[in-house]
Amino acid sequence: MEHPLEKRYPVSAQDYKLYEEVGDGVSATVFRALCIPLNEIVAIKVLDLEKCNNDLDGIRREVQTMSLIDHPNLLPAHCSFTAGHCLWVVMPYMAGGSCLHIMKSAYPEGFEEPVIATLLREVLKALVYLHAHGHIHRDVKAGNILIDSNGAVKLADFGVSACMFDSGDRQRSRNTFVGTPCWMAPEVMQQLHGYDFKADIWSLGITALELAHGHAPFSKYPPMKVLLMTLQNAPPGLDYERDKRFSKSFKEMVATCLVKDPKKRPTSEKLLKHHFFKHARSYDYLVHTILDGLAPLGERFRLLKTKEADLLVQNKALYEDKEQLSQQEYIKGISAWNFNLEDLKSQAALIQDYDDVSNAEDQDGSGKQMDRSDVDGLSEERMSPETVTTSIAAASPEDRLGLHDLEGSFASFPIKPLQALKGCFDIGEDDKGANGSNGKGFTGSESEQLILKSSRAMDQNAGKNEGEDSRQSSSLPRQAIPEYKTFSGSLMPDNTFSSRKVTGDEDRNFPQLKFQSDCIYSGPLYRQRRETNNTDNASESAVVQRGRFKVTSADLSSKGATNCIFSPSTGGPSPNVTASAILPSLQYILQQNTVQREELIRLIKYLEQTSDTTFFCKGERTAISALSAATENQGPCRGIAKSKSKKLAVRETITCFGQQQSLKKDWKAWIREGA
Numbered sequence: 001m002e003h004p005l006e007k008r009y010p011v012s013a014q015d016y017k018l019y020e021e022v023g024d025g026v027s028a029t030v031f032r033a034l035c036i037p038l039n040e041i042v043a044i045k046v047l048d049l050e051k052c053n054n055d056l057d058g059i060r061r062e063v064q065t066m067s068l069i070d071h072p073n074l075l076p077a078h079c080s081f082t083a084g085h086c087l088w089v090v091m092p093y094m095a096g097g098s099c100l101h102i103m104k105s106a107y108p109e110g111f112e113e114p115v116i117a118t119l120l121r122e123v124l125k126a127l128v129y130l131h132a133h134g135h136i137h138r139d140v141k142a143g144n145i146l147i148d149s150n151g152a153v154k155l156a157d158f159g160v161s162a163c164m165f166d167s168g169d170r171q172r173s174r175n176t177f178v179g180t181p182c183w184m185a186p187e188v189m190q191q192l193h194g195y196d197f198k199a200d201i202w203s204l205g206i207t208a209l210e211l212a213h214g215h216a217p218f219s220k221y222p223p224m225k226v227l228l229m230t231l232q233n234a235p236p237g238l239d240y241e242r243d244k245r246f247s248k249s250f251k252e253m254v255a256t257c258l259v260k261d262p263k264k265r266p267t268s269e270k271l272l273k274h275h276f277f278k279h280a281r282s283y284d285y286l287v288h289t290i291l292d293g294l295a296p297l298g299e300r301f302r303l304l305k306t307k308e309a310d311l312l313v314q315n316k317a318l319y320e321d322k323e324q325l326s327q328q329e330y331i332k333g334i335s336a337w338n339f340n341l342e343d344l345k346s347q348a349a350l351i352q353d354y355d356d357v358s359n360a361e362d363q364d365g366s367g368k369q370m371d372r373s374d375v376d377g378l379s380e381e382r383m384s385p386e387t388v389t390t391s392i393a394a395a396s397p398e399d400r401l402g403l404h405d406l407e408g409s410f411a412s413f414p415i416k417p418l419q420a421l422k423g424c425f426d427i428g429e430d431d432k433g434a435n436g437s438n439g440k441g442f443t444g445s446e447s448e449q450l451i452l453k454s455s456r457a458m459d460q461n462a463g464k465n466e467g468e469d470s471r472q473s474s475s476l477p478r479q480a481i482p483e484y485k486t487f488s489g490s491l492m493p494d495n496t497f498s499s500r501k502v503t504g505d506e507d508r509n510f511p512q513l514k515f516q517s518d519c520i521y522s523g524p525l526y527r528q529r530r531e532t533n534n535t536d537n538a539s540e541s542a543v544v545q546r547g548r549f550k551v552t553s554a555d556l557s558s559k560g561a562t563n564c565i566f567s568p569s570t571g572g573p574s575p576n577v578t579a580s581a582i583l584p585s586l587q588y589i590l591q592q593n594t595v596q597r598e599e600l601i602r603l604i605k606y607l608e609q610t611s612d613t614t615f616f617c618k619g620e621r622t623a624i625s626a627l628s629a630a631t632e633n634q635g636p637c638r639g640i641a642k643s644k645s646k647k648l649a650v651r652e653t654i655t656c657f658g659q660q661q662s663l664k665k666d667w668k669a670w671i672r673e674g675a
């Protein structure tokens with residue numbers, strides 16, 4: 001039944017008039033637009049599907065999530081549809097733009113504390129909702145916090161969000177290494193135990209620093225170094241000396257979020273009760289303090305783009321050589337399975353721009369090299385910028401990078417940081433050939449379910465959901481196989497499927513399991529539009545770093561771990577590796593395989609119950625309905641009956657198995673049919 005007050009947004013491009021560009025990101029360009037029949041200004045995110053061949057899964061997930069969420073602090077999608085080879089996502093127009101844009105335009109040194117408290121309280125409310133519904137955002141940062149003309153704050157960008165689910169007594173943690181390096185929690189980088197909602201709390205802490213200083217800690221460094229620093233250094237924080245303008249409660253709140261051990265971080269719900277948020281004000285306050293006097297969003301955006309382009313040109317020459325060299329050296333060292341510490345140290349020492357640390361980390365309060373095990377006494381331990389500068393100047397290149405501590409740091413990690421980082425470079429030139437034949441795979445975020453609406457909201461919106469189903473789900477791109485890189489998630493071992501097409505009856509059998517340690521990496525190392533697969537452009541982004549990492553734990557279980565344990569030349573254990581280093585990795589592999597086996601058995605059972613035996617070839621809809629019936633009251637689908645969430649969950653499950661041949665052409669046809 002349709003909700004009486006629900007607006008129906010048209011699903012045809014000719015009903016919209018595109019105005020100026022107001023934003024762009026890794027995957028899309030966002031326009032201000034007019035919805036002609038409703039005479040309403042909206043924002044439209046336009047994604048060129050032809051060129052998005054390396055992240056269709058992210059797009060699908062994003063649109064799904066946006067169409068299901070129902071919270072005042074989360075940016076929803078009104079509707080979405082394809083137009084030519086583009087996907088259009090129609091959303092409310094957030095005239096203030098993102099907090100990042102606002103800071104860049106008018107507050108380069110960051111916001112005042114009450115503004116930060118107000119913004120973060122709203123973001124936290126959104127996180128409480130997402131977490132309560134089993135969702136991890138995974139990309140909380142100022143660039144994804146949008147403000148509308150009334151000062152309402154909404155968290156946006158669900159392109160990399162993920163869903164946790166609890167099936168019986170087993171709670172699944174995410175195992176995908178995804179996010180934007182500066183904001184990424186250490187456990188997300190580490191990969192061993194997966195991660196959970198607490199990863200968002202870390203990102204929120206980093207976002208707090210970003211809003212306080214105008215930029216995130218380590219933001220000027222290339223991703224590789226950001227990862228190393230996050231893993232090795234004490235957590236960043238607000239410095240008592242430099243950040244005198246901020247209250248003790250703000251410093252405490254940040255420190256509470258930025259604890260390396262996720263278990264020691266508060267839940268979003270608990271954090272919301274922190275006394276820092278008592279300083280939060282109204283939306284009006286935001287309008288008067290940060291929005292008043294700003295130029296229209298489109299104009300600001302245009303100016304920023306011009307500035308960014310100029311900066312890039314200026315810095316290109318400066319960064320290009322150094323950056324390319326350091327990255328190449330890392331790639332060489334890592335993808336050659338070289339885990340000889342001395343070797344890696346000397347390669348790492350090629351990164352030399354640590355000398356300006358006093359201008360960067362210390363401005364962030366994150367340049368301290370001292371360790372801080374927990375939040376207590378956070379700033380007493382911190383070095384002043386002067387101290388850091390002096391000690392760095394006196395140090396050897398290795399000291400400057402903290403490389404003397406590498407060994408110690410490694411020992412304290414269940415997976416060594418460089419091992420974790422290895423996956424990032426699977427796309428390196430050397431590996432392309434090897435990966436070629438198996439470089440296609442499919443996503444395994446497929447156990448993720450969208451259980452986003454509370455049952456009450458579901459009831460209230462039952463009509464709306466049904467009504468929207470045809471419109472919105474019709475726009476959900478069926479999961480397609482990236483043409484170039486492999487996507488994978490935690491449900492299935494990504495690298496266990498043959499890349500051969502599923503075309504006939506024989507192929508309907510489950511894909512051949514074939515443990516191969518091929519390319520699983522996906523996602524840009526650097527800021528890089530999704531249409532660009534050219535890794536050569538990476539260095540250009542050293543200055544403007546907005547790209548995301550996405551590597552799955554499968555790298556680390558089937559390849560990463562093995563690679564570092566066994567010497568490629570001898571096939572035996574590497575002489576440098578101790579039993580205590582090997583054991584956790586082996587246990588992890590075992591655990592992963594057990595989980596995957598369980599999933600396979602469960603899904604085989606489901607499939608056996610269906611009478612439709614042609615679903616792999618004849619379209620997903622048949623499979624969805626067959627499987628929806630079969631899974632009515634089972635496993636992870638329990639509790640989402642009758643909702644389109646369930647369909648989506650089932651669809652995700654199927655796609656995990658069946659979509660080896662989901663070419664873009666197919667799913668676009670499927671979208672047109674209005675599945």
Ligand SMILES: Nc1ncnc2c1ncn2[C@@H]1O[C@H](COP(=O)(O)OP(=O)(O)OP(=O)(O)O)[C@@H](O)[C@H]1O
Pocket residue numbers: 022023024025026027028030043045075091092093094095097098101143144146156157159546
């Ligand atoms: N509804 C909106 N109203 C106004 N501006 C928006 C809206 N949605 C997005 N933007 C702007 O467009 C930018 C890019 O949008 P978005 O983050 O969705 O794209 P993306 O490709 O997913 O980006 P990312 O690089 O974070 O992955 C945002 O940072 C924001 O400034």
